[in-house]
Amino acid sequence: MEQPQETINYMPRIGDQAPDFTAKTTKGDITLSEYAQDKWIVLFSHPADFTPVCTTEMSGFATRKAEFDTLNTELLGLSIDSIHAHLGWVNNVKNNTGVYFDFPIIADLDMKVSKLYGMLQPNESETAAVRAVFFIDPKKKIRLIMYYPLNVGRNMDEILRALEALQTSDKYSVAMPLDWKKGDKVIVPPPKTLSEMEDRLKDDTVERVDFYLAKKSL
Structure with missing residues (x-):
């Protein structure tokens, strides 16, 4: 008897055009192909709002946003939470620490974007996005990908270093x-x-x- 073929989830690769999507965010609806024209985008996912490691990471992106601005780069966060959870979390962190997540965070309740970008990895979790980082250039091409498990936070110095390295390599x-x-x-x-x-x-x-x-x- 012929065995059923295994379903292979799509995983974007370096050099691919970034899969397009339209999504609800904390700053309104965003369509990736129309977003941040002539700029780089750092698209990153976190497992869940109101969780400790994610709070430290999002705060890291927020406190160093000016450095991304200097590198002509827009930040775009994501988790499989509702827009109301995002807004509550942003307000909670601002009230408790003074750090304001002043960048759009995608509310990916239907997991559409997470699936498009291979952020759902079943051996880690089927309902929470891993800590993924996608570096997308102004032509909307994926240039670098980082994946971290749920229990290990990212390194903001390395994210900024890699971004600047890509831009310098392109320029020279x-x-x-x-x-x-x-x-x-x-x-x-x-x-x-x-x-x-x-x-x-x-x-x-x-x-x-x-x-x-x-x-x-x-």
């Missing part, structure tokens, strides 16, 4: 070495022909380990 057509941060040297593209290799070996304007590994300051 370079790559970033291990632990790169703003001000560090970047990696120049390796030669692709013998003549380019010979030129690289004679190039004194870069810090050369060998022809295939060379760095420079921007």
